Amino acid sequence: MQEALEHHEHAEHIAHGHDAHETSGPERRFNQMAALLVAVLAAGLAITEQGAKQAEIRVQQNAIAATDTWAQYQAKSTRGTLSKDLAAVLSVLGSPDPSVMQRRDQLIAQFNQDQDRFENDPKDGKTAIAARARGFEDARDHAMEQTHAYHNGAASMELGIVLSTASAITRARPLLLMALAFGLVGAVFSVLALVDPHLGAL
Numbered sequence: 641m642q643e644a645l646e647h648h649e650h651a652e653h654i655a656h657g658h659d660a661h662e663t664s665g666p667e668r669r670f671n672q673m674a675a676l677l678v679a680v681l682a683a684g685l686a687i688t689e690q691g692a693k694q695a696e697i698r699v700q701q702n703a704i705a706a707t708d709t710w711a712q713y714q715a716k717s718t719r720g721t722l723s724k725d726l727a728a729v730l731s732v733l734g735s736p737d738p739s740v741m742q743r744r745d746q747l748i749a750q751f752n753q754d755q756d757r758f759e760n761d762p763k764d765g766k767t768a769i770a771a772r773a774r775g776f777e778d779a780r781d782h783a784m785e786q787t788h789a790y791h792n793g794a795a796s797m798e799l800g801i802v803l804s805t806a807s808a809i810t811r812a813r814p815l816l817l818m819a820l821a822f823g824l825v826g827a828v829f830s831v832l833a834l835v836d837p838h839l840g841a842l
Contacts, residue, residue, distance in 0.1 A: 667811060674808035674816055678801050681823045685797040688830045692790035695783045695833070702780035709773035716766045720758035727751035786833045789840025793829030796822045 727748045734741070759766050800822035807815035832840030 670811060670813075670816075671808050674804045674819075677804045677816065677819055677823065681797045681800045681804065681819075681826070684823065684827060684830065685794055685801070688790050688794045688797060688826065688833075691830065691833060692787055692794065695786040695790060698783035699780055699787060702776045702783060706773050706776035706780060709769055709776060713766055713769045713773060716758045716764075716769060720755045720766070723751040723755040723758070727755070782837060785837035785841040788842070789829050789833035789837045792840060792842060793826040793833065796826030796829060800826060 730744050730748050730751070733744060757765065762768060800819040803815050803819035803822060807813070807819060829840045
């Protein structure tokens, strides 16, 4: 944001010309066009950099959420394996006491139910947890691509600002046209960051 403000102040300096008494009408208009382009690109740069910062925050948030969710998945997996092993151990134990055998069968059934719940519970089973974790990973990757697209847009706009400033100094119209072209490319990258960041993340 500070960099964009500096570019805006520089644009005002360009607009006034290097020496108002020595600048002709056409040259003054050329300077004004260059200054206007610098101001527009500086505003676009500020917006683009803000978008990049927000995308970077989303990358971090979703990365943390994905890690935490996979940790929950691992805990469920461990508990499911433990239930399966306990059921297997109990199944080989025998006793002449019918009440003990009945209790054993109840425990085996309970452990089997627990294992199935850990695997297939629609809200908190391993399948549901894995789906949530992959969703966080997809959101993280999407935000990462947005970050790259915004950075590409910001770089293009910065080049446009440099070329526009150089055109005001040299009075070179091709430089001004190149500055405009880089500005348009930067705008395209910024739009792609919103609508299709995969294309903008070159």
